[in-house]
Amino acid sequence: MTLLRVDGLGKHYGGTPVFANVHFSVAPGEFVAIVGDSGVGKSTLLNCLAGLDSWDTGSITHGNTDLGQLDDTQRALWRRAHVGFVFQAFHVLPHLDVAQNVALPLMLLGKTGTEPERVQHMLDAVGLEGLGARLPQQLSGGQLQRVAIARALVHRPALLLADEPTGNLDPTTATRVMDLLLAQTREHGASLVLVTHSDAAAARADRVLRLTADGIAPH
Ligand SMILES: Nc1ncnc2c1ncn2[C@@H]1O[C@H](COP(=O)(O)OP(=O)(O)O)[C@@H](O)[C@H]1O
């Protein structure tokens, strides 16, 4: 069984190649970590997997959907329904309160009716019960990343993508956030593709892949 299949993926900016010959697949519920040197294209690859960035050669297939066959609008709709994304810099919207931030994916999907219970459930699940009315500026970095995890999973996506999600956190908070990310991913049965510099985080993956300029291979 395969949720995500990447075949011969390649990308360049102008004349400069970023990566080439990237082949791998991810099973439903699997946790794959991607490591690699700074600047090798890990964030670019993750953005391609989310349909946020385009590529030059090869294909990305998610279930029965060939992402390369979708236009920008179709890709955005696909992403809203099937992908959650956690970024290093949290990307929590500063003018929305915590509950509104978590509700955002549901609102984009037009699912406003089920929103309050679902949002409450996710806030409880990430240990932010009672903090729904707070503004992001009133939270710590670890709490902000919990908001981002709740937001990434609130719409039950099949695929969670995380780009250095503990990169801005101190080691103790980073371990707690990784614990939570893994527990929540498992509870939702989602697949997780995690880009990380952390050996401790990569060690918890089902598989670790190393991205280089020539392709991707088991680490
Ligand atoms: N919009 C862009 N235009 C030109 N080059 C870019 C752009 N975005 C990223 N790059 C280049 O692509 C390479 C890969 O970047 P990135 O995916 O951020 O690497 P990583 O996440 O592995 O550190 C880098 O050399 C970076 O300078």
Ligand SMILES: [Mg+2]
């Ligand atoms: Mg990066």
